[in-house]
Amino acid sequence: MNAPFIEQKARQTFAVVDCDIHPAHRTPGELLPYLEPRWREHYETHGVHVRQALPSALMYPRMMAGGMRADSLPEKGGPAGSDLDLLRKQHLDPVDVEFGLLMALSKGGMEERNPGLAAALSRATNDWQIDRWVREEPRLRAGIVVPQEFPEAAVAEIERCAGDRRYVQIMLSSRPSDPLGHRRYWPIYEAAERAGLPIGLHPVGYNGGHPSTGSGWPTFYLQEHYVFVACMEALASSLIIEGVFERFPKLKVVLVEGGFGWAPALAWRMDKHFEKFRKEVPHLKRRPSEYLREHIWWTTQPIEEPAQSRHIVEIIDWIGWDRLLYSSDYPHWDYDNPSFAFKFPMTEAQRRMIFRDNAMALYRLA
Amino acid sequence: MSRHVVCPAAELPPGARKVVLVDGREIGVFNVEGRLHALLNRCPHGGAAICAGVVTGLSQSSGPGDYRLERRGEFLRCPWHGWEFDMATGQSWCDPRRTKVRSFEVKLEAGSDLVMGPYVAERYPVTVEDAYIVVDL
Numbered sequence: 178m179n180a181p182f183i184e185q186k187a188r189q190t191f192a193v194v195d196c197d198i199h200p201a202h203r204t205p206g207e208l209l210p211y212l213e214p215r216w217r218e219h220y221e222t223h224g225v226h227v228r229q230a231l232p233s234a235l236m237y238p239r240m241m242a243g244g245m246r247a248d249s250l251p252e253k254g255g256p257a258g259s260d261l262d263l264l265r266k267q268h269l270d271p272v273d274v275e276f277g278l279l280m281a282l283s284k285g286g287m288e289e290r291n292p293g294l295a296a297a298l299s300r301a302t303n304d305w306q307i308d309r310w311v312r313e314e315p316r317l318r319a320g321i322v323v324p325q326e327f328p329e330a331a332v333a334e335i336e337r338c339a340g341d342r343r344y345v346q347i348m349l350s351s352r353p354s355d356p357l358g359h360r361r362y363w364p365i366y367e368a369a370e371r372a373g374l375p376i377g378l379h380p381v382g383y384n385g386g387h388p389s390t391g392s393g394w395p396t397f398y399l400q401e402h403y404v405f406v407a408c409m410e411a412l413a414s415s416l417i418i419e420g421v422f423e424r425f426p427k428l429k430v431v432l433v434e435g436g437f438g439w440a441p442a443l444a445w446r447m448d449k450h451f452e453k454f455r456k457e458v459p460h461l462k463r464r465p466s467e468y469l470r471e472h473i474w475w476t477t478q479p480i481e482e483p484a485q486s487r488h489i490v491e492i493i494d495w496i497g498w499d500r501l502l503y504s505s506d507y508p509h510w511d512y513d514n515p516s517f518a519f520k521f522p523m524t525e526a527q528r529r530m531i532f533r534d535n536a537m538a539l540y541r542l543a
Numbered sequence: 544m545s546r547h548v549v550c551p552a553a554e555l556p557p558g559a560r561k562v563v564l565v566d567g568r569e570i571g572v573f574n575v576e577g578r579l580h581a582l583l584n585r586c587p588h589g590g591a592a593i594c595a596g597v598v599t600g601l602s603q604s605s606g607p608g609d610y611r612l613e614r615r616g617e618f619l620r621c622p623w624h625g626w627e628f629d630m631a632t633g634q635s636w637c638d639p640r641r642t643k644v645r646s647f648e649v650k651l652e653a654g655s656d657l658v659m660g661p662y663v664a665e666r667y668p669v670t671v672e673d674a675y676i677v678v679d680l
Contacts, residue, residue: 240625247622248595512623517590 191529192275193515194536196476197379197433197504198268198317200279200310201258208284211301211308216294225298227288227383237382237398241510249508257508261314268507269316272515275533276542277317278345279306280379280433285322287350288383295324299334303344311343318542320348320377328364335365339372345540346377346431351405352386357412358419366425375429375474375539378412380405402511409435410443413473417447420460422468429539430473434506437475441495444469470497474539476504477531478513486521493527502539503532545680548664552651552674555579562594566663566680572649573598573630575616580630581678582619583645588635591623593644601627601636619644648679 202208209217241247242257249267251260258264269277286298299322306319321338323331338344347369349357357378369376382401388394389404391411409432422428447465455461461468475496481489493501505513515532523531536542547565549572555561560573562584569584571594586593600615618627618636627636633646654671657664662677 241622246591247597248592510623510625512589514590517586517588 191533192273193503193532194540194542195268195272195274195277195505195507196377196431196502196536197280197478197506198264198277199258199507199509200264200281200306201256201508202283203255203259207309208298208301208305211304212297213300216297216301219291219294220298225284225294226290227284227385237395237401239398239510244510246508246510246512261310264507265314268505269314272505274316276536276540278377278536278540279310279317279319280348280377281306281320281322282379282381285348286324287322287348288326288352288381288386289324290326292324292327292330295327296330296334299324299331300337303334303338307341307343318345318540319343320346321374322348323365325349325362325365326354328362331365332368335368335372335374339368339374342541344374345542346375347372348377348379351378351380351408351412351435352383352389354386356415356419358415358417358421360419363421363424366421366428370425370427373427373541375431377431377433378409378435379433380408380435405435406439410439413469414443414447414465416472417465417468418458418461420458422472423460423462428472431476431502431539432473433476433504434478435475436479436481437477437496437501438481438489438492440469440473440475441492470500474500474502474535476502478504478506478518479511480513480518482520489521490523498527498530499535501531502536546660546662547678547680548657548662548675549649549678550676552676555676560594560598562592563678565678568680569594570647570678572676572678573619575630578631579649579651579676581647581649582628582630582633583647585644586621586623586626587642587644588621588626588637589623591621593619593621593628596620596622598630599627650677651675652677 212220245257249257251263253260281302284298285302286295289295289298302322311317311319321335321344323334325331335347389401390407395401395404416430444466451464483489503515549563550561555574557574557576560571562569562571571582571584573580575598584592584594597620598616599618599620600612601618603611603613617630619630620627628644633644635642651674654673654675657675658671
């Protein structure tokens with residue numbers, strides 16, 4: 178295959194902030210230098226113990242190159258997303274990314290069952306993000322990976338990293354042991370609010386733990402791709418109804434890669450029954466939709482593509498144009514290029530909000 | 544319409560492809576089992592350099608449990624979102640009504656015809672003895 182002669186140029190007239198870029202390990206042992214000796218030995222002897230049979234396996238075969246853009250494999254070897262030069266060449270430079278937020282999904286300790294190893298992997302992953310990516314490429318920003326099933330250790334990790342502005346959010350997996358509104362996770366939200374950092378919820382494709390839908394495991398990958406929506410709905414309603422935002426009024430939550438077209442329907446449904454069930458949830462002082470609109474932000478990828486593009490505009494009008502954040506999902510197969518992916522009309526002001534200004538303000542980027 | 548010589552035929556055997564710059568445009572030229580196709584290297588759906596995609600067929604089914612791969616080698620699948628395009632027409636199989644990748648006429652011509660005709664040679668000095676692949680823009 179010949180290399181293309183012309184690199185694609187950005188068509189928008191301003192730089193963008195990309196809220197979802199996935200960095201990958203070049204080799205399976207990439208985290209070892211960042212682990213304390215005790216955990217390095219454990220890792221080499223026993224490996225990791227996430228909630229699935231084969232820790233690196235994808236449950237549903239992806240249609241594209243193991244779930245990656247088929248053109249994103251580095252020539253120098255290693256998996257897609259492991260080569261900073263290629264990230265610059267394929268994405269940061271041609272798309273004109275001013276800031277790119279890393280979402281480190283691999284072996285970060287989010288789903289690790291061994292408490293000590295979960296904390297050690299989270300520390301290693303956070304140091305690795307800075308050392309391998311942010312230090313080398315000042316346009317990138319890290320997200321604090323935490324051992325979320327062990328909130329005390331998660332709080333310690335947030336406090337270790339939070340003073341460093343190169344970390345701009347706290348990452349939680351969208352497949353936790355309990356719905357995220359559960360009180361055992363509240364210390365994490367308290368620490369996030371104290372640190373002034375948003376929580377970013379990103380879907381994961383594990384084949385263990387709870388089934389990815391409320392009625393069992395999907396059969397096809399197309400189903401699994403859609404269940405990110407059901408999963409985010411469950412988490413958003415849990416955070417709202419269990420009172421997290423009442424208890425932590427400054428907490429901000431970003432739903433990454435879960436879509437946003439469903440937001441009005443969820444809010445209408447919760448509001449409809451709220452007055453009748455008020456006695457059950459007296460800790461809620463306002464209608465559920467008000468918490469949703471005040472505390473939740475949404476990334477755009479994979480952008481919905483209805484046949485009538487104005488339908489998206491109506492939904493964004495409801496959610497608020499100040500709540501959407503552009504994301505590419507590089508190097509995954511369903512990558513959204515800012516010049517092509519958005520097929521609905523926007524004013525220049527709306528475009529600036531979605532592609533840049535909302536994220537600059539939310540993450541306090543500078 | 545202008546005609547452009549892209550390469551000697553021997554440089555593009557069956558199974559090969561080549562992305563060439565013709566008149567400022569990136570065009571992918573494919574030889575699929577002797578059939579020649581030329582497509583603009585830009586996916587009309589998401590903007591990918593589409594000519595890096597896999598050449599494939601269509602998965603067809605008459606109902607649950609039935610599965611056939613038909614029209615092998617006639618479709619190009621975009622390397623990003625997997626949209627499939629009929630290489631002969633550029634028509635999208637995902638949204639045929641609205642989406643089409645720009646395709647160009649491409650054929651094999653004898654060198655003896657080329658040196659006499661009103662052709663624009665791109666990067667190749669044409670000799671009479673060989674056959675060449677020619678794209679119409």
